[in-house]
Amino acid sequence: MEAIVVPGHSRRGRVSRRCRRLVDSAAVLADRRQPAFVVFTGGRGGEAEQMRAAWRGRTDVELLVEPTAATTAQNASRTLPLLRERGVTEATVVCAPLHLPRVRYLFGGVYRRAGIRCRVRAARALPTPSALAWELAAAFVARRQRRGAMAESDAA
Numbered sequence: 001m002e003a004i005v006v007p008g009h010s011r012r013g014r015v016s017r018r019c020r021r022l023v024d025s026a027a028v029l030a031d032r033r034q035p036a037f038v039v040f041t042g043g044r045g046g047e048a049e050q051m052r053a054a055w056r057g058r059t060d061v062e063l064l065v066e067p068t069a070a071t072t073a074q075n076a077s078r079t080l081p082l083l084r085e086r087g088v089t090e091a092t093v094v095c096a097p098l099h100l101p102r103v104r105y106l107f108g109g110v111y112r113r114a115g116i117r118c119r120v121r122a123a124r125a126l127p128t129p130s131a132l133a134w135e136l137a138a139a140f141v142a143r144r145q146r147r148g149a150m151a152e153s154d155a156a
Contacts, residue, residue: 035092
């Protein structure tokens with residue numbers, strides 16, 4: 001069973017244009033892959049719910065919301081119980097191109113440890129200087145966040 005996971009990206013409590021591109025890319029992917037579930041994750045200002053509301057994809061796929069994650073590592077660890085409960089064995093995470101290495105590292109570690117095959121798909125989005133700066137800064141804490149995410153997923 002397969003799922004698509006979309007980590008959020010918000011600006012001041014509103015889903016960003018980039019995040020809408022992620023949702024649209026997930027919808028296109030869902031047409032090809034026909035997953036059983038699409039999971040929207042992110043807790044800043046209700047971004048997961050806003051992503052679900054922006055969904056214009058298939059109507060025969062179950063849309064799930066994980067509204068508590070504040071970091072990419074938490075996106076991975078807090079979506080894991082939703083996937084496990086539903087017997088998901090494969091997940092594709094849709095993210096921005098600059099975010100891809102960190103998503104692959106964080107989600108790949110957490111999901112693989114749980115026996116879920118993880119793929120990462122980059123949506124089309126132009127990189128911005130602020131996004132590049134964010135990813136460079138986040139790289140310094142990725143290892144610590146990954147350990148925390150794995151500990152959280154082990155405890156669940």
